[in-house]
Amino acid sequence: MRKMGNQEDFAGEPNQFKKEEPAGTSNLLRRAAELIATVLSLSLSIRSFATKWQLIRTKLEELHSGLIAADNCDSGENPHLTGILPSVISTAGECRDLARRCSDLSYSGKLLMQSDLDMAIAKLDGHVSTLSEIYKRGILANGSALVVSKPSLGASREDIRFYVRDLLTRMKIGDLGMKKLALRNLYEVVIEDERYVKAVVDVGDVIHVLVGFLSSTDLGIQEESARVVSVIAGFGCYKGNLVNSGVVASLVRVLDCGSEEGKVAAARCLVKLTENSDNAWCVSAHGGVTTLLRICDGDDGGCKGDLVGPACGVLRNLVSVEEIKRFMIEEGAVSTFLRLVRSRDEAIQVNSIGFIQNIASGDELVKQMVIREGGIRALLRVLDPKWSCSYKTREISMRAIQNLFFSPLSSVAALISYGFVDNLLYYVRNGEVSIQELALKVAFRFSGTSEEAKKSMGDAGFMAELVKFLNAKSFEVREMAAETLSGLVMVPKNRKRFVQDDHNIALILQLLDTEEGNSGNKKFLISILMSLTSCNSGRKKIVSSGYAKNIEKLADSQVSSDAKRLAKKLSTNRFRSLFSGIWHS
Known part of the structure; x- marks a missing residue:
């Protein structure tokens, strides 16, 4: 880190800058760097002319970093560098004097001091430009080129800015x-600490330099800058800084002709930037859509998912713009992404399913195109337990099926014919908690799509599984299971199958007991029983159950009108004496 001077040194002219010393390049570099560090230290306590001093500090930090870098180079006695150092030392001395006068308010007038500060800024700017030109001309050769040590954990804002300025x-x-x-050093700090990301945005030209590096002919420079830019793009408040610096066009060029690693970093960065649909047009305007489609279309099962996955993610974000969506459809994106759904790479699968859902959602014509090109079978293949897929991918596929194919009835019929109900039942029975609850929610939605859906669920064995959930710990799960079951038993074939198991009716009657705390489900439980009274065997089993008294309790409680209607229905005709006997026994 930089050396900070002692404020006691500022009382008078330091002797070390007066006495004669050898004028070698290395010695002059050290003298200049030490004097600049001293001025930087003093300037931190200045409260007057704050804006001017911020500019001076910025120039001093940049100059200081350049001098340290020069000192790390195998330059020997370099006449070009040696020639500017006395002027640098002189300007730094002037800045030190200005800092002292601003610190103790000993200047004669504000206007004169402002003029002096402006002159100092101009001189410093000239020194920075001259030093930069010396480097650009290749006069200094890189030796060890040691970068300033990274600030310690908990470093001050000024130390962080100084470090970033040195890297710049x-x-x-x-x-x-x-x-x-x-x-590489910049990537290490921004990935670890958000404060460095803020410093990158705040300090000078860092963003512009990084964006410029994306067009570098050196692939290593291109890759490293793309990695840094991708990290910065992960912070929503800084995306505008990148976009305003022209980063989108540069990233598209990297996708076009960069290295594999550079393309991956560029695609990941564009995924983050296109979360805001306002940036979608910028990607399209620079030919990014065509480039991304070409990347995705080139995947034949052997292409690396590291690139195809995020490329799919960018296109998934761009679908929200109608004109871009139409262009992608014309370019055959639907068939491309349905093929990618079959990939073995999770990132590709997840983004491809998301793309299909986004492009077809709310658009009946596109939805029919997806179905014609095998979309239902492609998504159901992900749900097939015989295929190796992550639970995350299966959940996303299940949601996509629910959102796209639960209407019209022709889609529901196709789902049934392709075995959707059996796959869904598998996850209700065997899935991990997250996918099991999702499968239950999807089953509830599916049961409400058509009579055929209810019949197919009854045939598959859904009712027995739903009964098990009536006693679940989660109120939401209990209620969903009861409501789904109440819909299924409205179908005569399902009702007959349900009453064949005496345990089913006994459990439902038992759960009606007000002392068991399941009052939230009672409406649906009573609805199930009302449906069962439509068949003689159902009525007989209800009234003969040891828990039939619970219906009387509910009817007498004046709480449930549904219970009164159920009790009335059970008390008619030839069941009246039997049911009355149970009530009063």
Whole structure:
């Protein structure tokens, strides 16, 4: 880190800057760097002319970093560098004097001091430009090029800014080796600490330099800058800074002709940037949609998912723009992504399913296109327990099926014919908690789509599984199971099957007991019993159950009108004496 001076040194002219010393390049570099560090230290306590001093500090930090970088180079006695150092030392001395006068308010007038500060800024700017030119001309060769040590944990904002400024200088004026090292160090700090990301945005030209590096002919520089930019893009408040610097066009160029690693970083960055649909047009305007479709279309099962996955993710975000969506459809995106749904790579599968859902949602014509091209079978294949897929992918596929194919009735019929009900039942029975609850919710929605859906669920064995959930700990699960079951038993074939198991009716009657705390389900439980009274065997089993008294309790409680209607229905005709006997026994 930089050396900070002692404020006692500022009382008078420090002797070390007066006495004669050898004028070698290395010695002059150290003298200049030490004096600049001293001025930086003093300037931190200045409260007057704050804006001017912020500019001066920025120039001093950049100049200081350049001098340290030069000192790390195998330059020997370099006449070009040696020639500017006396002027740098002189300007730094002037800045030190200005800092002292601003600190103790000993200047003669504000206007004069403002003029002096402006002159100092101009001189410093000239020194930075001259030093930068020396580097660009290749006069200084990179030796060890050691980067300033990374600030310790809990470092001050000023130390962080200084470190980022040092890296910026090396990125601007260093050779390829120095630039790559600076970029790697920058990536390490921004990935660890958000404060460095803020410093990157706040300090000078860092963003512009990074965006410029994306067009570098050196693939290493391109890759390293793409990685840093991708991290910055992960912070919503800084996306605008990147977009305003022209990053989208540069990222599309990397996708077009960059290295494999560079393309991956560029695609990941664009995924984050296109979460805001306003940036979608920018991607399209620079030919990004065509490039991304080409990347996705090139996957034949052997292409790396590291690139295809995020490329799919970008296109998934762009679908929200109607004009771009139409262009993608014309370019054959539907068939491309249905093929990618069959990929073995999770990232590709997840983004492909998301793309299909987004492009077909709310658009009946596109939905029919998806069905014609095998979309239902492709998504059901993900749910097939025989295929190896992650639970995350299965959940996303299940949601997509629910959102796209539960209407019209022709889609529901296709789902039934392709075995959707059996797959759904498998996850209700055997899935992990998250997918099991999702499967139950999907089953509830599916049961309400058509009479055929209810019949197929009854044939598959859904009712026995739903009965098990009537006693679940979760109120939501209990209620969903009861409501789904109440819909299924409205179908005569399902009702006959349900009453064949005496345990089913006994459990429902038992759960009607007000002392068991299942009052939230009672409406649906009574609805189930009302349906069962439509068949003689159902009525007989209800009135002969040992728990039939619970219906009387509910009817007498004046709480449930549904219970009164059920009791009245059970008390008619030839069941009246039997039911009355049970009530009063």
